[in-house]
Amino acid sequence: MQVEQIAVFLENKSGRLAEITSILAENDINIRALSVADTADFGILRLIVNDVTKAQAVLKKGGFTVSKTDVIAVAVPDRVGGLAEVLRAVTEGGYNVEYMYAYAHRADGSAVMIFRFDAMADAVAMLKDKGFALVSSREICAT
């Protein structure tokens, strides 16, 4: 069973991610998972959304280069060595991982996004100031 993913080409300039997410929001599209791969010169945003066809159409209309790819979503046992088990099977099968990214559900139904900013301390203060709940490493690591 395969899942459709859309990929968007990103030039290295500020505001592009925000633009994509607002286009999706305006069109009532929910992002279920995402990852950004970047090089020194450009980036690629990969998204799993609830309406792939619509997302592709609206982003294209917004001037983005979009492509659609099939990926496989594998349920990983939530315990020590869970991911290792999956990857061992992949390796033994002779497959290479092109890329992978995480999609986490918490008990309360929310997802967790991990960010790194250029000015981390300032960003923490700003996010707290805006009323966002930050998840501590203890909470993430807690089983």
Next chain:
Amino acid sequence: MIGIDEMETLPRAGMESIQLQRLQTLVARVYDRVQPYREKMDRVGIKPAHIRSLADLRRLPFTTKDDLRDNYPYGLFTVPMDDVIRLHASSGTTGKPTVVGYTEADIQLWSSVMARCLAMADVHRGDLVHNAYGYGLFTGGLGAHYGIEALGATVIPVSGGNSKRQVTIMRDFGSTVLLSTPSYALNLADAMVDAGIDPAELKLRVGIHGAEPWSVHMRQEVERKLGLRAVDIYGLSEIIGPGVAMECLHSEHGMHILEDNFLPEIVDPNTMEPLPLGEEGELVFTTLTKEALPLIRYRTKDISRLTLEPCACGRTLIRMAKVSGRTDDMLIIRGVNVFPSQVEHVLMGIDGVEPHYQLEVSREGNMDVMAILVEVSERIFSGEIKVLERLSRSIQMEIKDMLGVSCKVRLVEPRSIQRSEGKAQRVIDRRTQ
């Protein structure tokens, strides 16, 4: 042997009579031997016998880089290939280079005009001349080389690259004269600082810098950083290579043209009519003495002015002002001529690349950097980084192969390169002249 050549102090009438005689011989020879020239002249109804004075020059058709391309590679040569002993090439406007050929007499002529140019900067026997122009198809390296030998000075044929080794050689060998592009001269100055070599330790006296445009500010910088006197030299491969015109040590007002061999005109680039002395326009040359590939009224696309004001050095040769621009879109990147059309030609040969691109030229430190902006279309976008990186690398390699110059490739989003109503703005040049 060479100080001031007798050709360089002739009264005007004497020079003009030599020029006319040579022009008549030239026109008769190309009409007789080269079909494309004959056809062009027949089309406007002019015969060699019509050239009775220098003023009749304007009746002859122009020659352009396109004529060289249309007759690629040897179609405009006036001698059989058996008599051609050397070939050089420069950038053409598309995929094909412009090929130039030299007979034995042409190589002697080239050596002698280059030697006369060097003599204008007081280079003489006993000088150790560090020749950092590139050796190869480019005319700079070998053209200068033969001139230095003809002059009786000692040539150090270092060619370009490996700046660290160059500055060590300059110090250890005791180089007294430096030949390089002006930007490479500044690069060498930096390499000296890095290597802990004080320019005062060196014996450099004169720097001869051409093959790319440089400002007065850049001249001062070269002089200050290298502790030498920097002068300008002009040439282009179609005419002969370096050795067409040269600044003497007295001249602050332009370069002496070796007009006994290269007859200059300034024309209005729009009407193509010759302009009066002193007015700015496109520089046009007729080679009076070249054998293998003589060119009649060759449009250089360089913008300049001519003057006959006397020079303190005593030479009566006509002088041309430093080139102030181009009438076409040719760029000079680290001494290499680049036409946007060549880049386009390469890009169009790569599958999936859209015909929308832009060249951004800037200067990082002393080096020119050319970035090619290419839009990422859906045809080439699969969502995988390695595919885009492969595309970017293959563009860089093709450009390096075809144009001989390295570039950066910047992949950009579709429609981010400005579309203009008429002619697209292909080039953004951020170098401050």
